Amino acid sequence: xxxxxxxxxxxxxxxxxxxxxxxxxxxxxxxxxxxxxxxxxxxxxxxxxxxxxxxxxxxxxxxxxxxxxxxxxxxxxxxxxxxx
Numbered sequence: 001x002x003x004x005x006x007x008x009x010x011x012x013x014x015x016x017x018x019x020x021x022x023x024x025x026x027x028x029x030x031x032x033x034x035x036x037x038x039x040x041x042x043x044x045x046x047x048x049x050x051x052x053x054x055x056x057x058x059x060x061x062x063x064x065x066x067x068x069x070x071x072x073x074x075x076x077x078x079x080x081x082x083x084x
Contacts, residue, residue, distance in 0.1 A: 008069045009043040015059035016041075030054040046070055 006014075016026050023041075027034040030051060039045035040055075047055070052070055056063040067073070 007043060008046075008071070009041040011069055012055060012059065013041045015061065019059060021058070026055075026058055029058045046072070 016023070021029075023034045023037055027037045030037070031054070032047075032051065036045065036047075040047055047070070049067065049072060052066050052072065053063045056066040
């Protein structure tokens with residue numbers, strides 16, 4: 001894994017390419033359109049928690065790390081924060 005300074009979309013693209021997956025192949029695996037995934041990689045779109053977890057599964061990274069890179073807080077943590 002690279003420094004936390006790497007942009008979210010660039011990280012996803014690098015990990016996808018490292019696994020030899022085309023944009024279309026990965027989009028199929030996470031059940032989104034290639035356009036959606038392209039927008040995620042160019043940071044025109046930040047996916048929700050469910051899609052982030054699917055992306056993490058496909059690229060083999062920790063889902064919570066990917067959530068952090070995307071600037072998102074997992075639902076469980078968000079609930080704990082709201083209760084405090």
